[in-house]
Amino acid sequence: MRGHTVVTAVSVILMYAAIVANSAMDPYKALHIILNPNGTLTRLNISPQSPPSPDPTLPTPVVSKDLTVNKSKHTWVRIYLPHKALDYFPNSKLPLIVFYHGGGFIFDSAASTYFHDFCVRMVHATQSVVVSVDYRLAPEHRLPAAYEDSVEALHWIKASNDPWLRHADYSRCYLMGESAGGNIAYTAGLRVAAEVDKIKPLKIEGLILIQPFFGGTKRSPSEIRLSEDNTIPLPITDLMWNLSLPVGVDRDYKYSNPTVNGGDRILDEIKVLGWRVAVFGCEGDPLVDRERELVKLLGHKGVHVVGKFYEGGRHGIFVGDPSMSVKVFDLVKKSPIM
Template identity: 55%
Template sequence: MSNQTLQPPSTTTDPYQFLKIHHNPNDTLTRNLEDPHTSPSSDTTLAISVLTKDLTINNSNQTWLRLFLPKKATISNQNNKRLPLIVFFHGSGFILTSAASTLFHDFCVEMADTVEAVVASVDYRLAPEHRLPAAYDDAMEALSMIRSSEDEWLIKYVDYSKCFLMGNSAGATIAYHAGLRVVENVEDLEPLKIQGLILRQPFFGGTHRTESELRLENDHIIPLRVSDLIWKLALPIGVNRDHQYCNLTAGNGVDEKFEKIKDKKWKVLVSMNSGDPLVDRSKELVKLMEEKGVEVVIDFQEGGFHGVEFFEASKAKNFIALVKGFVSSFAS
């Protein structure tokens, strides 16, 4: 986690330059963003708190996931204690970074160690090479792979009855859409049982501007013109931000799905900051879910900004502690 000083962008900053990308004529991106990667390690002799390894989801799509297993679980497993499973989706607007990105690797290491959970961080296909719903499809394929996997770590250490879908920013949007799909046919994932969603600053949009989007139009992390470009690159060609993949209120059957979430007794943790341009979208999600009787745990922090936990270590620790409390609230 870095502690760097962030400055607001110039109002004339080009969004492509801001993201360090170039959009090619064949609908691919040249990505020039500095993105250090970390390799997995399952060497128990090393002085590491969490063991990691990668598993293939779909060879042809080149999708995979990284498992994070607290080393202490392998030492104290004589009582066959099983750990909850957190299926994590990284952020970066559907278009950048990876489950191997050091930023997200380190976050998942701390989360697995502190929460005492197995974390499966999904490396899904990126847009615009693979526009939505590719990432949503990959999320479902990851869950299907996990439920049927014969991987030793999953079989030996995971409590399949305590699974949570989690993400930050665009990753939270992926977790949300995966949840909407899962709740329609929960039996298809047995013995995997979803208990809740953990949505950190979810990335939603619409053609109508919210107060927070206008107030923070020139935000230093996700200014409005950058958010618009991300959706242009991520959504299917020819649709606008009022499409169901983007807009909370678009699409058929959302109310019914929220009612099913209530009936399944899932809990939903929604974490937001007042200094995030997306905060009003999070508030809207909470309102819509609560109107349908979904049990929502709200984490509202004054100030901060989008992704603050990746810049300030104390914010990451506080949020991970919140996740630990949320996961621990479910009976064994």
């Protein structure tokens, strides 16, 4: 027993040593960004971008196009539609998925190839209509700007006369997001639950949260266990929160820690509305314990929630690895989900 205690103590010391080593990392250099005196970022590396494919005469299984949501805010959406909905099923009504991309609130867009390819695969696999939202980024626009843009996009969808959206079944709408986008889908869901009558005929059926980005002032066991993670090391996540949260708040603020003060009161309304929530995670992701805490909170509140956690993996695997994306797509194909 004494030997076991010594080994455990040594393991803890090594974990904290790794955290100290990681803390020496310059996250600005690691992310190739420069914080300017006026609070804006210079992003030295822009991720690959993909244009939409709006031409229905091309032999592509999925068509896509970009439409402006709010010109003054430079926000827009990319709509994806199965090609055969135009050719063979002009009157078909397909599930509607509103997707929010990741990027730590400070990177990427709906045109980023990484997320564009995921949406194309999802539409082809699930025969759904996907609306991918491009929201304002921090620190130029700190939270709650991304939440406001995401809710505004839902109001835009309900009022839109775009012919592609006529293929969407507004009574089967799901909010989905990955990483920071998962955080946005959750928080946008909270906001919409407080005003469901205002977005009719849109009817939210549930939330699909893929490795949602949450945090807290106290390190979680998985953050300590995976302190040397190369995908999202702690100095990187710390910086992302520092650049995106409102000035003057810490990571126990409600935007980053959904469990603070026992969770948002509107969760009681989500229970009454009967929304279903799925949370995807994997054991190789430092954020996994945050995700498990969210599942526990929702279950305690009586919300219909399912946690889908897998061994190994890394942060971003459900979007970046097509074999893991299928696990998300299989859930989407169920009606209703879960």
